[in-house]
Amino acid sequence: MRTLVDVARVRSMRAGEVLWRAGDAGTGFTFVDRGLVMISTPRSNGGAAVLGVFGPDDCVGISAVLARAPYPADAVALAPDTRVLVFPAAAVLAAVEGHRACADLVQAAVTDHTAALRMKIEILSAGTVPARVAAFLLYLGSRFGHPHAMGSVSIPVMVTRAQIAQIVAARPETVIRAFAAWRRQRIVATGPEGFELKAVGRLHAIAAGE
Incomplete structure (x- = not known):
């Protein structure tokens, strides 16, 4: 677990700053430390369809990273002074194989990610x-x-x-x-x-x- 701390990269972002675009390679596990991150897909009219909003302790884009696939949507900082921690995928996956506690954390992140996306549907259904x-x-x-x-x-x-x-x-x-x-x-x-x-x-x- 100490190895993960050593390889983590901290990124501070302004509101509207892009974390990644749809199609970018999913190379890291990204945890929101402060602020909010919005996941959205572009629309033909120039707007965007919002898929979910993630905040402190949420892991963003985890499904793409686990599948070793490109990100399917854009990730943009929603709140001013947003900060994320990015852990290289290879380091996290190696830790998952060797540490049960790390595997449990990743599973919990997947569950939270799914819940956040489901909440978007509930909001639009209100x-x-x-x-x-x-x-x-x-x-x-x-x-x-x-x-x-x-x-x-x-x-x-x-x-x-x-x-x-x-x-x-x-x-x-x-x-x-x-x-x-x-x-x-x-x-x-x-x-x-x-x-x-x-x-x-x-x-x-x-x-x-x-």
Whole structure:
């Protein structure tokens, strides 16, 4: 395990910076240390179809690396000051063969990766744009949020309204209106460091179409 630490490469990224493009060789296991990474495929109209969003402790693109295949989609930093740790595939696969603990970590990463991709489908299935945005915020809260005694949840990652619109397949102005209404109703607050879900129960109701 010490060998993996020695060969790890740290990469700091700005929002919008490309980690890899579809078709690039999957040569390393990439773990998100800070921020968010978005996986997407380009559309013919110049936009992108978002497949998943990954945050701290998630392993991105693991399926392609295990299959020794090219990455099937683009990976782009979603949040400012995103940082990833990249471990050479050969070193990780060698550790998997010799260390049960390392093999368990890789299996857990595969499970988390699959869950993140499945959550994207659930978000898009939520219905209206406010429901989809609420589902996305609840997903961020469940994965990366910090609950507080009074029931609110802080999410220390910043995602712009335009980025959220891309993720939930909506128009930016519709997302902006949803956030404006929730701010007035004290359901969600936005700050320079991220979001605060002030009324989690209300967000669940919105996500459920109530």
